[in-house]
Amino acid sequence: MKRALGVCYYPEHWPEDIWAKDAAEMVAAGITWVRIGEFAWSRLEPAPGVFEFGWLDTAIETLGAAGLRVVLGTPSATPPHWMLDQFPDMLALDAHGQPRTFGSRRHYCHSHDGYRDAAAAMTARLGERYGRNAHVAAWQIDNEYGCHDTTLSYSNAARRAFCRWLSHHYQSVEMLNKSWGNVFWSMEYPRFDAVDLPNLTVTQANPSHEMAFRRFSSDQVVQWNAAQAAALRPHTDAPLIHNYMGRELNFDHFAVARDLDIASWDSYPIGFLSDRLEATPDHKAAYLQQGDPDMQAFHHDLYRAMNKGRWWVMEQQPGPVNWAPYNPAPLPGMVRLWSWEAFAHGAEVVSYFRWRQAPFAQEQMHAGLLRPDNQPAPGLDEARQVAKELAEMPVVSIAQAPVALIFDYASQMAWDVLPQGADFNYFRLMLEAYRALRRRGLSVDILPADVTDLTGYKMVLAPGLAVLPEALQNAIAEDTEVSLIGPRSNLITDELHIPVPMGPNLPWLDVTVTRVESIPPGHARAVPGGGALVHWVEALEGSAEVRVKTQDGATCLVANGSHYYLGGWPDVPLWDRLLTRLGTEAGLELVTLPEGLRLRDTATHRFAFNYGAAPVEWEGQSISPADFAYCPLRQISPATL
Ligand code: GAL
Numbered sequence: 001m002k003r004a005l006g007v008c009y010y011p012e013h014w015p016e017d018i019w020a021k022d023a024a025e026m027v028a029a030g031i032t033w034v035r036i037g038e039f040a041w042s043r044l045e046p047a048p049g050v051f052e053f054g055w056l057d058t059a060i061e062t063l064g065a066a067g068l069r070v071v072l073g074t075p076s077a078t079p080p081h082w083m084l085d086q087f088p089d090m091l092a093l094d095a096h097g098q099p100r101t102f103g104s105r106r107h108y109c110h111s112h113d114g115y116r117d118a119a120a121a122m123t124a125r126l127g128e129r130y131g132r133n134a135h136v137a138a139w140q141i142d143n144e145y146g147c148h149d150t151t152l153s154y155s156n157a158a159r160r161a162f163c164r165w166l167s168h169h170y171q172s173v174e175m176l177n178k179s180w181g182n183v184f185w186s187m188e189y190p191r192f193d194a195v196d197l198p199n200l201t202v203t204q205a206n207p208s209h210e211m212a213f214r215r216f217s218s219d220q221v222v223q224w225n226a227a228q229a230a231a232l233r234p235h236t237d238a239p240l241i242h243n244y245m246g247r248e249l250n251f252d253h254f255a256v257a258r259d260l261d262i263a264s265w266d267s268y269p270i271g272f273l274s275d276r277l278e279a280t281p282d283h284k285a286a287y288l289q290q291g292d293p294d295m296q297a298f299h300h301d302l303y304r305a306m307n308k309g310r311w312w313v314m315e316q317q318p319g320p321v322n323w324a325p326y327n328p329a330p331l332p333g334m335v336r337l338w339s340w341e342a343f344a345h346g347a348e349v350v351s352y353f354r355w356r357q358a359p360f361a362q363e364q365m366h367a368g369l370l371r372p373d374n375q376p377a378p379g380l381d382e383a384r385q386v387a388k389e390l391a392e393m394p395v396v397s398i399a400q401a402p403v404a405l406i407f408d409y410a411s412q413m414a415w416d417v418l419p420q421g422a423d424f425n426y427f428r429l430m431l432e433a434y435r436a437l438r439r440r441g442l443s444v445d446i447l448p449a450d451v452t453d454l455t456g457y458k459m460v461l462a463p464g465l466a467v468l469p470e471a472l473q474n475a476i477a478e479d480t481e482v483s484l485i486g487p488r489s490n491l492i493t494d495e496l497h498i499p500v501p502m503g504p505n506l507p508w509l510d511v512t513v514t515r516v517e518s519i520p521p522g523h524a525r526a527v528p529g530g531g532a533l534v535h536w537v538e539a540l541e542g543s544a545e546v547r548v549k550t551q552d553g554a555t556c557l558v559a560n561g562s563h564y565y566l567g568g569w570p571d572v573p574l575w576d577r578l579l580t581r582l583g584t585e586a587g588l589e590l591v592t593l594p595e596g597l598r599l600r601d602t603a604t605h606r607f608a609f610n611y612g613a614a615p616v617e618w619e620g621q622s623i624s625p626a627d628f629a630y631c632p633l634r635q636i637s638p639a640t641l
Contacts, residue, residue, distance in 0.1 A: 006033030006351030023066035030387020038073025064135025076119035092153035131235030151250035180208035243314035263306035266315035274324035293611035300345035315353035318379030319367025333626030397603035421518020436575035441591030454479035531574025538567035
C-alpha cells in the first residue's frame with residue numbers, strides 16, 4: 001500500500017486569490033490530499049434554500065488542478081444560525097437540562113429528526129454536485145462524533161426517540177420492568193412513554209436504565225451517520241470516512257464503521273497527554289513535548305480493526321494546540337515521528353491539521369504548517385521530510401500481530417455506569433495492558449468483542465470485558481494457546497445484572513468471583529516477588545489451579561494450562577511479570593526496551609520509535625530523542641533482543 005500525506009484546509013477562511021498559491025505550496029511540500037468543507041455550511045447555504053456553491057466549485061477546481069486529491073467534508077457539525085430559527089429544539093440538553101447553545105460547534109442533538117433530515121439533505125445536495133467530480137476522491141461525514149461530550153443528549157427529542165427505542169427493544173413494558181429489575185424501589189413503569197431519561201433523578205438512576213440510554217445514544221450516532229452515508233452512496237463511488245477523536249468512547253465506533261469504507265482519527269499526542277490521560281506527574285513531565293508513547297499506537301491499532309485494515313490519521317498535531325490546559329510545542333522531530341509511527345501501523349494517509357494557523361476565532365492559538373503571517377511553521381519542514389522519506393520507502397505492508405487485545409465500547413459504557421470505584425475506567429485498564437505488551441516490544445492487534453476467529457494469535461487478552469460473547473469464548477478455546485481474561489471480565493449481564501451462577505463462567509476454568517473491592521490511591525495489595533494489585537481486587541473461588549497469591553494469601557491468578565483468569569488490576573511491575581510469564585508460555589519474542597523506546601513490526605520491517613528524552617542504542621544504531629529507525633525484519637539478530 002502506498003502511503004501519502006494530507007492537510008486540512010479552510011478555503012472559506014482565506015481570500016480566493018491565495019488559494020492557487022496555497023495549493024502549489026502544498027504540492028511542493030509533498031502533500032497529495034487536502035480535506036476541506038467540513039465546517040462551511042454558513043457559506044454554502046447562507047439562508048434557507050439559498051445555495052452558494054460557486055466558491056466551493058472554484059476551491060475544488062483550484063486544489064485539484066494543482067494535483068491534490070480532495071476529501072470533501074459534510075458540514076453537519078456546524079449548523080448555521082438560521083437552522084436554529086427553523087428548529088429551536090434541535091440543541092442537545094446537558095445532564096442538568098441546560099441547552100448547549102449556538103456559538104461554537106456540534107450544537108445539535110442526534111435524535112432531532114428535523115435536523116437529521118436537513119443534514120442528510122445537505123449531504124445529498126453535495127453528493128449530487130461533487131459525487132462524480134474527478135478531484136473529490138473521498139468524503140468525510142460530519143466531524144468527530146462525540147467530541148465535546150456530544151453523544152449523550154437529554155433533550156425532548158432524545159426522550160421521545162428513547163421511548164420508541166425502548167418499545168422496539170423490549171416489546172412490552174412488563175418485559176422492560178423485568179429486564180431492569182424495576183421492582184426495586186417501586187420503579188415499575190406503566191407505559192413506555194412514562195420512562196424519563198436517566199438524568200435529574202434524586203439519586204443514582206437504575207444502572208439498567210442508564211445502560212439502555214447509553215446503548216440508545218450510541219445507536220443514534222450510528223443512525224445519524226448512516227443517514228448521511230445513504231445520502232451519499234447513490235452519487236459517489238469515493239470512500240466514505242469519519243474522523244473519530246482520541247479516547248472518545250460514548251458510542252460504538254465499530255457499529256458506525258459498518259456504514260463507512262475507511263476509519264480515521266484525529267491524533268493530538270501532546271494535547272492528549274495533558275488532557276486525556278491518567279499518568280503520574282513524572283510521566284507527564286518526561287513526555288511533555290512528545291506525547292505518551294502508547295496512546296497514539298493504541299488508537300492506530302484500534303482504528304485498523306474497523307474497516308478491514310483501511311484507516312487514516314485525518315488530523316495530526318503539527319505544533320502546539322490551543323485546547324489542553326497547557327500546550328507545549330512538540331520536540332523537534334516529533335511531527336515526523338508521529339507520522340511515521342502511523343504509517344508503520346498501517347495508516348494510508350496522515351493529514352496535518354491545519355495548513356495555515358487562523359489569526360481569529362477559537363483556534364487562533366493552534367499551530368498550522370504555516371504561521372498566520374504565511375511563513376513556514378516548524379511542522380512544515382518535518383512534513384516535507386516525511387514526504388521525501390515516503391518517496392524512498394513508499395510501501396509499508398501490515399502483518400498480523402502475534403497478540404490480540406479485545407476492545408469493546410459497551411464495556412466502557414458498562415463500567416462508566418457501574419464503576420464501583422472512582423479509579424475503575426475501562427479505557428485506562430486497556431491502555432495499561434497495552435502499554436505492558438509494548439514495553440516488551442510486542443506488536444498488537446486490537447479486535448472487537450464479536451470476533452469469531454483468532455487463528456494465528458499466540459496470546460489473547462480480554463481485561464474488563466463486561467460480557468464475553470460465546471463466539472469469542474469458543475475462538476479463545478479453539479484458536480489460541482494463551483489467554484488472559486479479567487479483571488472484571490464476564491461478571492455482568494447485558495442489562496448490568498450480576499449473573500447467577502456468578503461469573504466469569506468460563507467453560508475452560510472453574511473460577512467464580514465471589515466478591516469485588518475497589519481500593520483508593522495509595523493502597524495496594526502486594527504480591528510476593530514484586531508488584532501489587534491496585535484500584536480493583538476480586539475474591540476468587542473454585543477448583544482452578546492457583547498460580548499467584550497476594551502477600552495476604554488471597555488468590556489473584558488462576559489457570560488451566562495457559563488460559564488464565566486475573567482477579568485484580570495489576571500495577572506496572574505486576575503487569576510486567578504477568579506478561580513476561582504468559583508471553584514466554586506463548587513463545588513470543590520478548591524484548592526489554594529502554595525507557596521511551598517502542599517497536600512496531602510491519603510485514604517486512606521492525607520500526608523503533610524513541611519517545612524518550614535520551615538517545616538509545618538499538619540494533620547497532622543510535623536513535624536520538626524524537627527520532628526513529630527501522631531494520632528489515634530478517635536482519636534483526638535474536639541475540640540483541
Ligand atoms: C479537532 C477538530 C478540528 C480542530 C482540532 C484542533 O478535534 O476535529 O476541527 O478543532 O481538533 O486541535
